Amino acid sequence: MKLKYWFDHLIGPVDEFSMENRTYNAVNLITLALLCGFFIINVTLHQYLLLKITCTVIILQSCFFYFSRFRQRFKASIIVNAIISYIAIISVFIFNEGINGPNIFLFFLTFQLLIAATHKSLHKVWIVLHILIVAALLFIDFRYPPFIRVTYQFRKDRYIDFFGTYVTVMVMIYFITIYLRSHFELEKKRAEERAQKILDQKLLTQNSEAKLRAFFNSSSSCYVLIGKQLEVLDFNNASLTFLREVYGIDIAYGNKMRDFINEAYKERFVANCGKALLGQRSIEELQLHYEDKRIWWQIAYEPAYDNWNNVLGLSFTATNINERKHQEEKINDRNQALSKIAYMQSHDFRGPVASILGLMNMIREQDYQASKEYLKLLEEAAKDLDEKIHAVVKQTDELL
Incomplete structure (x- = not known):
């Protein structure tokens, strides 16, 4: 896990670097590791001239990685890298027995790197350059054999060099392919997640619209x-x-x-x-x-x-609001009836009650020995009060 963390950190965060840039940075790291393998092979075979070339390429490759990853100079770095790679491979071809060496393998490696790490508009350029350079080198090897240096001291050295280069190129191609597949699978997963998120959002929106429409229509x-x-x-x-x-x-x-x-x-x-x-x-x-x-x-x-x-x-x-208006009318009618009842209680009741109280006061003065005239007046006042009470009761019944 720590190795993967550092590898992802060195090639750059996904949200800051493009797929091409991250691929280029990853290939640079793998290339540096494999160049160290070439370094060991050249030391083992005592090919000191190739050893110098390998050391130079390691230094240059480190510079390319630094400018691409930490200075954000990806495009310039890969163009210069391509030029240096062509020069390096041509030099190795000339100083490592040409067609009799394993150098053609290296063109497959650089070709895959450039195709994977550059924009589609440059692909035709790399195809043409690879074809022309290889054709030129093969023509020189065929027409001018003395121009190609012989470097293998023993027969076994050729087989060791072939095998080491083949394994190195194969491993390199494997890692590049695996990285690209991982990246595309990751992008596919993200695309599916985005599509699912959009679908979920669409369903949520449709559900909300359906609820809103149901609420809208239920009113x-x-x-x-x-x-x-x-x-x-x-x-x-x-x-x-x-x-x-x-x-x-x-x-x-x-x-x-x-x-x-x-x-x-x-x-x-x-x-x-x-x-x-x-x-x-x-x-x-x-x-x-x-x-x-x-x-x-x-x-x-x-x-x-x-x-x-x-x-x-x-x-x-x-x-x-017909029902509300009807209720308002009923309330107004009740309020008017209550006002009328209040008026009757405060005015109409006062007359009979005052008469009764006055007669009772006169009867009291006669030591409660009421005359027939007083009792008749008292009866009339009581009847008047009773009529008023019945009127109030009638008004109350109408309210109910």
Whole structure:
């Protein structure tokens, strides 16, 4: 795990480096490791000239890696690297017995590196250069054999060099291929995760829209979303049902909303819509007359905004408040009845009660020896009070 962590750190973070840059950095690290293998092979075979070339390439490769990874000079680094690699391989071909050496293998290695780590626009350049350089070297080896140096002192040295170069190139190609496959698999996984996330978000949005639509349609109020030209953008089931029952017509997207408004209310409707489109909210209550009924409405006009806070239309909400108005009328009637009862209690009761109290005071002065006239007056006052009480009871029964 630590080795993988350091390797990922050295080739660069995914969110900061492109796939080509990370591939190039990874190949540079692997190349440095394999050049160390070439260094050991050349020391073993006593090929000191190739050893010098190998050391030079190791130094240059380290510089390429440094500029690409830590100085963010990827493009310049890979172009210079390609030039130096061509020079190095040509030198190795000339100083390592040409076609009789394992040098052709190295062209496959550099070709895969350049194809994997550069933009597609440069691929044709690398293909042409590899073909031309190899063709030129083979032509020189064929026509001018003395130009090619003989370096193997023993027959076994050739086989060791061939095998070591073959294994090195094979390992290098393997690591490059595995890295690219890992990268593509990672990108595939990320793409699938992004696709799944988009799908989940889509399903969530659809679910939210379905819930909102269900809530929208479950309301008994008539909701209509109106555009800037007073065209119908959306509506709920209550609006559709009401217009069918009253006018016998169906509302549809794109219809002019004025066509569905009571004739007596059209002028106020247009004026209120104009206010809402200017960002002003308004609400009013009124009674409208239809062919066979009258309906009290509470109508609200509210501006509708988009995500950038621009007015895209208005929301028209009409709520039937007949029941509320009926209840308000009943409450008003009760309040009037209560006021009348209060008046009767405070005024009508006072007369009979005052009469009774006055007569009782006179009877008391006569030591409660009431005359027939006093008793008759007392009876009349009691009857008057009884009538007042019955009137209050009747008013109370009417309230209930």
